[in-house]
Amino acid sequence: MKAVILAGGLGTRLSEETSTRPKPMVEVGGNPILWHIMKSYSHYGINDFIICLGYKGYVIKEYFANYYLHQSNVTFDLRENSLEIHDNYSEPWKVTLVDTGIDTQTGGRLKRVQKYVGNEPFCFTYGDGVSDVNIAELIEFHYKQHKLATLTAVDPPGRYGALEMNDDTIRRFREKPQGADSWINGGYFVLSPKVFDLIEGDSTIWERGPLEQLAASGELAGFRHDGFWLPMDTLRDRMRLDELWSSNQAPWKVWES
DSSP: OEEEEEEOOOOGGGHHHHTSSOGGGSEETTEEHHHHHHHHHHHTTOOEEEEEEOTTHHHHHHHHHTHHHHHSEEEEETTTTEEEEESOOOOSOEEEEEEOOSSOOHHHHHHHTHHHHOSSOEEEEETTEEEOOOHHHHHHHHHHHTOSEEEEEEOOOOSSEEEEEETTEEEEEEEOOSOSSOOEEOOOEEEOGGGGGGOOSTTOOTTTHHHHHHHHTTOEEEEEEOSOEEEOOSHHHHHHHHHHHHTTOOTTOOSOO
16 A cells, blocks of 8 residues: 655744754654654555655755665765665665745645556655554554545644633632543544545635545544544644654654664
8 A cells, every 4th residue: 555645845833843844754753753653554554655746845855865874874985976775775766856846735735646556545644743543553444434525524622821810810720621522523534535526726725625525425433543543733842852752752653673
């Protein structure tokens, strides 16, 4: 199975990091968050990736073109104009990088890579969030539902506190609780190639027209995931992910090395 990853957005809410690189290349623990997402898929045997590029896509191309330099110790002999790679470790990945336009919307980006996907079901997700979702169970669930699309539904912890006020006085403060039907779209889709028929062109937003049509027609299944999930929307999110990684408490690190 192939995995399509959206990696073309501007990442304006993380402008401190994205002025010089695309959001999926912002690092967590010394590696781009895109790498973390791909490692998660690879753990479940998915090693064929199609990455939708847009804003500063050349940065992602250069990263994979020189992947061995990023992951290995090297010796440069400038006098001899030679390069020696030590303890070279490479991933079992096939990575197709597709320029899908600067202003193309999420659905349009997916439509642009249709010819690389083929005629089999495929995974699809965003390039800026990590999770410990069991992708093997997600795929199995999708096949059992016999629907065109499966969405991973997540129940994130409250980002903001809830206030109870009387005039200008705060009477009660509490953290926004989980539960109470607060499931949201967490990405990590499994899709039939038939969903391409629902995408009109570059201006199509995946989360509006296509997903709304799939839901209305009863063709959208929801895989409930109550484990870890966090999108890297802000600098605070990036710092939180970095802290988890550096303290060896990263829930999304399901791989061994």
